[in-house]
Amino acid sequence: MSLTARADASRWERPALLGLIGVAAIIFLVDLGVDGWANPFYSAAVQAGSTNLESFFFGSSDAANSITVDKPPASLWLMAISVRLFGLSPFAILLPDALMGIATTLVIYAIVRRRFPAQVALLAGFTFAVTPVAALMFRYNNPDALLVLLLTLGTYFVLRGVEAGRIRWVIWAGVMVGFAFLTKQLQAFLVLPVFAAVYLYAAPIALRKRFGHLFAALGAVLVSAGWWVAIVELTPASGRPYIGGSQTNDFLELTFGYNGLGRLTGHEVGSVTHGGVMHWGYTGIDRLFSGDIGAQITWLMFAALVMIALSLWFMRRLPRTSATRATVLLLGGTLIVTALAFSFMAGIFHAYYTVALAPSLAGSFAIGVGMLWHRRSIAWVRAVMAVILVGSAAWAFELLLRSGSWEPWVRWVVLGVATAAAVVLLVPRSGRRIRSVAASVGLASLLLAPVGFTAVTMVTAHRGAIVTAGPGGAMTSNGVTLPGTPASATAVTVMQPGSPPNSPLRPTAAAAGNLLDAAHIGPSLAATLATGADKYTWMAAATGSNVAAGFQLATGYPVMPIGGFNGSDPSPTLAQFEKYVRAGEIHWYVVSPVNHSNGGSSSSAQISDWVTATYTPITMGGIRFYDLTAPLA
Numbered sequence: 217m218s219l220t221a222r223a224d225a226s227r228w229e230r231p232a233l234l235g236l237i238g239v240a241a242i243i244f245l246v247d248l249g250v251d252g253w254a255n256p257f258y259s260a261a262v263q264a265g266s267t268n269l270e271s272f273f274f275g276s277s278d279a280a281n282s283i284t285v286d287k288p289p290a291s292l293w294l295m296a297i298s299v300r301l302f303g304l305s306p307f308a309i310l311l312p313d314a315l316m317g318i319a320t321t322l323v324i325y326a327i328v329r330r331r332f333p334a335q336v337a338l339l340a341g342f343t344f345a346v347t348p349v350a351a352l353m354f355r356y357n358n359p360d361a362l363l364v365l366l367l368t369l370g371t372y373f374v375l376r377g378v379e380a381g382r383i384r385w386v387i388w389a390g391v392m393v394g395f396a397f398l399t400k401q402l403q404a405f406l407v408l409p410v411f412a413a414v415y416l417y418a419a420p421i422a423l424r425k426r427f428g429h430l431f432a433a434l435g436a437v438l439v440s441a442g443w444w445v446a447i448v449e450l451t452p453a454s455g456r457p458y459i460g461g462s463q464t465n466d467f468l469e470l471t472f473g474y475n476g477l478g479r480l481t482g483h484e485v486g487s488v489t490h491g492g493v494m495h496w497g498y499t500g501i502d503r504l505f506s507g508d509i510g511a512q513i514t515w516l517m518f519a520a521l522v523m524i525a526l527s528l529w530f531m532r533r534l535p536r537t538s539a540t541r542a543t544v545l546l547l548g549g550t551l552i553v554t555a556l557a558f559s560f561m562a563g564i565f566h567a568y569y570t571v572a573l574a575p576s577l578a579g580s581f582a583i584g585v586g587m588l589w590h591r592r593s594i595a596w597v598r599a600v601m602a603v604i605l606v607g608s609a610a611w612a613f614e615l616l617l618r619s620g621s622w623e624p625w626v627r628w629v630v631l632g633v634a635t636a637a638a639v640v641l642l643v644p645r646s647g648r649r650i651r652s653v654a655a656s657v658g659l660a661s662l663l664l665a666p667v668g669f670t671a672v673t674m675v676t677a678h679r680g681a682i683v684t685a686g687p688g689g690a691m692t693s694n695g696v697t698l699p700g701t702p703a704s705a706t707a708v709t710v711m712q713p714g715s716p717p718n719s720p721l722r723p724t725a726a727a728a729g730n731l732l733d734a735a736h737i738g739p740s741l742a743a744t745l746a747t748g749a750d751k752y753t754w755m756a757a758a759t760g761s762n763v764a765a766g767f768q769l770a771t772g773y774p775v776m777p778i779g780g781f782n783g784s785d786p787s788p789t790l791a792q793f794e795k796y797v798r799a800g801e802i803h804w805y806v807v808s809p810v811n812h813s814n815g816g817s818s819s820s821a822q823i824s825d826w827v828t829a830t831y832t833p834i835t836m837g838g839i840r841f842y843d844l845t846a847p848l849a
Contacts, residue, residue: 229334236325236338237318240345243670244317244354249306251678253769254357256734257781258292260765261285262309262357264774265296272296274448276457277761280753280774283787285761286461286474288444290398291359313361317354321345323368324575327375327547331540332586340582344574348669348685349512353571356678359399360571366396367407368575371546374411378542381421383429390433394440401475403572406557408437410549418545420537445471458787460761460780463817465787479563503559504570508684511615513570515666516581517555519608523584524548526600530587544583551576567684585659592651595644602638605658609634612665619669622687626668633661680733681762728763728839731782731810735766741837742770745804749773753801756841757793759783759820760810767806776802778823783808784816793823797844805831805842 253259257277264279265272271279275289285292294312302308321341329337344350353360370392377385389411396404412430419426448456448467462470470476498506505514524544531541554572558565588604591597609631616627637658640646646654669686676687729735735758737745745767749755755773758764764777778793779785788796796802805827810820831842 226334232334232338233325236321236341236345239342240318240321243345243351243674244314246674248310248314248355250675251310251356252306253734253765254306254310254679255681255683256679256765256769257681257761258285258295258357258359259306259309260734260761260768260775261289261292262295262299263304263769263772265289265292266299266304270456274457277460277764277777277780278754278768278774280776281457282754282774282776283458283761283780283785284460286470286781287359287400288398290395291357291362294362295357309357310355313354313357316361316365317345317350320350320354320365320368320575323365323372324579327368327372327543328579328582330375330379331543332583336582336586339585340579343516343581343663344578346663346667346670347513347515347571347574347578348666348673349568349571350574351670351673352512352678352683352685353568355674356568356683358568360568363396363399363404364571364575366392366399367404367550367572370396370407370411371550371575374415374546375539375543377415377429378418378420378537379539381419381425383432386415386429386433387436390436391440394437394442397437397441398444401471402479406554406572407550410546410553414542414545414549418537418539418542458780458785460785460787463786479565480557480561481563499560499562501559504555504573507567509567509570511618511669511686512567512684513573513577515612515615516608516662517577518611519604519662520551520577520581520584522600522604523587524551524580527580527584527587530591544580547576547579547583551580566682568682589655592655593648598641598651601655601658602641605634605638605641605662608662612662616665619687622672623668626665630661630664634658637661682732728758728806728808729760729766730762730808731760732762734762734769735764735806735808735839737767737770737837737839741839742767744836746771746773749803751800752803753796754803756804756806757802757844758806759808759824763806763808763810775806779810779817779820782816783810783820786817786819788823789819790822790826793819794826800845802844805844807833807840807842 261271261275261277261284264276268276268279268281270276270281272293273289274281275284275287275292277283277285291312295309298312299305299308302311321344324344325337325341328340350364353364370389373385373389373392377383377389393404393408393411411433415430416423416426419429421429445467448459453465458465459467459470461474463473503509504517524547527544528541528548531538531544534541551573554576558569558573588597588601592601613627613631616622616624616630637654640654641651641658672687673685727736745755749771753774754776755771756764756767757776757778758767759778760783761777761781764775768775776788776796778788780787793802807824827842827844830847831844832846832848834841834843
């Protein structure tokens with residue numbers, strides 16, 4: 217991938233690129249362990265995969281392979297390899313994601329640099345790196361980081377295919393999308409219509425060949441995604457862990473149900489909602505601008521959308537095969553299609569999903585800025601620049617108001633500087649140099665607020681299943697109270713490795729955890745539970761993957777997550793659980809607040825009823841356990 221090896225490269229370009237890499241490294245690597253185990257659901261699976269090959273391949277939640285996580289395991293593979301190399305620690309788990317953030321920054325630079333000046337490519341990479349949700353997710357262990365990197369690489373390969381008309385490039389794009397599927401399933405396919413349409417329109421070869429190349433690329437998608445799926449589907453259920461997130465122990469059901477069409481329609485059997493559809497917040501064309509979502513990604517969204525339209529207008533006379541226009545079509549099309557899908561999906565949706573928009577938004581914005589800058593001597597272009605400056609600053613002011621008391625001076629600086637720059641641009645007799653300085657200062661003002669939110673995100677500890685960037689984004693539940701979850705459960709804190717003694721992340725009392733966050737147990741209780749654990753297949757069992765993850769990470773021994781993430785999968789059934797207990801394979805049962813919901817299996821409730829009726833409760837560290845080796849008389 218050529219970055220600066222160009223005939224028109226200036227002497228300053230390579231040092232500037234190294235500076236961009238340095239900025240990205242600071243954002244994604246500095247104080248990386250502040251999040252501790254981050255999302256314990258995935259950290260526990262990484263721990264399991266680093267010690268057991270079967271767990272590694274299938275993405276099991278525990279090393280005894282009772283059930284998988286509710287996603288394919290591609291992102292877990294990279295983290296487990298890191299743990300094998302460096303030992304189990306939050307830093308080792310999060311390091312691959314941080315490196316992927318740096319790599320994504322470079323790929324965005326490479327995409328834009330192929331057809332645009334270095335300044336524009338540097339702006340694109342910098343804008344991506346200081347997007348708050350990118351700073352969050354490339355320092356976290358959710359699968360979104362790998363998904364974004366792979367799809368950005370796919371964009372790069374499609375662009376190379378448009379330039380050269382060679383089949384190898386679109387095949388590589390298909391491989392990237394296929395492995396993105398093994399990262400987060402059907403979300404990876406949102407880009408396929410854009411990739412296919414741009415290549416079909418712009419590639420410099422005959423139409424028949426274009427169709428042939430796309431069919432070959434589709435084959436690459438199917439092969440690169442399908443090899444793992446085929447192995448899972450062909451392996452007897454008795455020979456592999458249960459497929460988490462499914463009701464029938466079937467990966468294809470997970471793909472097209474819970475992680476597929478259910479995300480669009482809201483009918484997600486076994487999800488965390490009660491009785492059918494529950495909208496995860498407002499759905500509509502302005503959804504991404506509402507609530508906590510806006511501050512994650514939309515600081516420059518209005519500007520980027522205007523820039524896409526202007527860029528295409530400026531390029532209206534270019535030939536069909538123009539790779540310059542194809543770049544805008546790829547980035548702009550990906551941004552719009554993905555944004556529309558997120559805006560109207562009625563199923564599970566979290567604010568951090570918007571990280572998928574960050575590369576295309578950053579690239580579209582930077583290209584538009586470059587095109588306007590090149591034409592800044594034209595009066596109507598300067599007027600457009602002024603409107604974009606004031607409009608974007610006003611939107612930043614609104615987003616900053618939502619952040620409450622966080623640095624109120626920032627909102628006024630952004631609005632004041634951007635407005636002053638717009639006025640200078642509109643003054644007819646202002647000199648060229650003065651207008652250039654004004655435009656530069658105005659651009660810097662628009663980036664000030666995202667930079668501030670990114671800085672806060674870097675030093676704020678985040679944990680649990682649902683997190684947001686910026687001030688106040690550390691709570692595990694992000695203020696969401698789910699049906700069936702005790703009101704106090706959303707405030708449960710988790711002890712993180714390395715937290716200072718008085719840190720809010722190191723509470724003094726134990727907590728059993730809840731649906732969205734892991735159990736917290738101290739060293740004494742962990743040692744008690746681990747005593748004699750080598751004699752059992754599972755040291756303990758608990759309803760809900762996050763509850764189980766806390767005990768597993770604290771002790772290092774497998775803990776069975778009954779019912780998977782939501783406690784609603786039929787894994788294990790009551791009969792299976794009784795069999796495990798009779799065989800002496802499970803020592804402890806942990807009482808947890810997680811309940812099954814939304815049409816899922818009632819196995820976890822049946823198991824809970826059977827245990828409480830058969831065994832004597834023991835309270836240790838404020839948490840209720842049952843010793844499954846000592847039934848009632």
